Amino acid sequence: MQTLYRSLLNVLPRLGVQVLDLGSGTAVLSRRGKRKRTAVGREADLVTRGSGRYAVTRVRPDTWVVARGRGDPSGAWTNVRLGDTGAHLLYDAGSDERTFQLAAATYLCGHHVAGLLEKYEVNCVFDVGANAGQYGRRLRQLGYTGRIVSFEPTEEAFGKLEKAAKDDPEWWVFPFALGREEATQSMHVGWATMNSLLGASDYGKERYRRFAKDRTEEIEIRRLDSVMDKALAGLTDPRPYLKMDTQGYDLEVFAGAGERIEEFVGLQSEVAVLRLYEGSPGMSEAVAAYEDSGFGITGMYPVTREDTTGRVVEFDCVMMRAAAAPK
Template identity: 70%
Template sequence: METIYRRLLRAIPRLGVRVTDLGPGTAVVSRRGTPARIPLQPGADLLARGADRYSVARAGKGVWVVLDKKARNAPEPSGKWTDVPLGDTGAHLLMTENAGANERRFQLAAGAYLCAQHVAGMLAAYGVNCVFDVGANAGQYAKRLRRFGYTGRIVSFEPTADAFARLERAAQDDPEWRVHHFALGREETSRSIHTGWNSMNSLLPPSDYGRGRYKRFAKTQTEEIEIRRLDGVIEQSLEGIASPRPYLKMDTQGYDLEVFAGTGERIADFVGLQSEVAALRLYEGSPEMGEAIAAYEAGGFGITGMYPVTREESTGRVVEFDCVMMRADAAPAKS
């Protein structure tokens, strides 16, 4: 049965105003202009109209946000916002008075957004048409690529059964998103992987530092998985793409350098890569950050961005970075 709220939204346009439906219980009603919705995170949306005019909640003349409180987990904003211009880019950061109170959380959230935005820019600039998503978990990375506008092929690899089931469901309605139920590494083999660590399942045991940082490492289960080399699945993955421009994303909890080794000579085909490199090692036997970056640089890649993934709350030290690297000789020629 249609709710009163939905009937109201359907009737409002007859009054000469515009309705932008944002989802269950949330809509924007505007007298003029075309408001655009820019999703920021669950419970937060940026509403933009015109070149430099931004409005959130009751911020603009003739603009209202109709909000059903049951539809949002976050409390209703206080209405006190700070507009922070981001240099001369024309972009603005809208913050509530307490948004930056937790410096660590704010920095990591900003870093995650900037990393995703940077990757999307690099994929577009380098004409990437196939992303190899290694260590896909439930498909979070691929879904983020889609939200940031990437429309090319995605090939995801996830070896654990539970995560792969969620990954398969996430990709089922996307014809350009392919999924494989195995891991990638230096050699073709079978091995046991530590599971039960949520998104941190690893082929490597935790280090002393890792056990001290994460309680989840105290208990573990194992699962037998298949490992294959990337150079053995590249041709199948690129099938049907006339002029392949692949990009390699790795997030394998300490195993990225093994995945990289499994590309063999085919690494020259990749125009860029992304790897989670550890400043403080969480897994026994994982490479130090300098070792990993040196291997990637030897493969012809140069750093374009480094973004903190996790930080120690007490010291502020970065534990892991997302490192984005591109092959300079693959950059499109300037016109």
């Protein structure tokens, strides 16, 4: 014998009402659009309108992530618990391994640096090789509110950098490069984010087609120690951090700090395992120079890897001066 509830469910469709019976005395009624049920664990249901397919990934006993896509996306997401941090990593199981690893390294490096800037009470970041301001924007997104001083010598990139920083009074920009000696020099440009004062190596030319189109631009080079007073002006207790991404020229920038390198509480440098530029230092040479000046490695993150062999081409090397850590 049918209950009154069940009888009503059977009658409603004749009256133009859509019925989605969820069982256990629960139903969803709608006038327009067919509803679909997707089970979410044992205690919940996802009710959607239309014929789209959804994938439900359980993150914690009381937390699910719902994704919509074409076809059947079930099983497309992988949930990984990150130790005892309470954090979880969700990623598309179909992601290319190399692309996924490099993206994860970029994310981890950014958060590592942001944490160190806070821990070491950094109030001025020297952004050398700023390009269009990507690094400065990332720092702001990660919560850094102190001063950023960016250096970019090429005309096109500097225009974009100026635009990125124009509404940020604590982000200063300068249209020149930094190096060992003050000079005017030709810079290889037209290589997008890889413009360099050094020519491409044979390995670099083989790896990147962009190196085949070579043109130069005259740029100004200053020493780091000659601009520090202006960059740090107004800070009562300067605690600077040096980020270098100059396509093989980082050690020249570092040398230009002279004895004032001792004022920096940390640094970040792109170090090469496989050299893309003629005359650039290898990773061991660069790291040794930084260590000789009192910096110790806190993190190494791959920037690029070879598709065919998996070898790392360059690392982002993050280093801090342990003696500068606040007590």
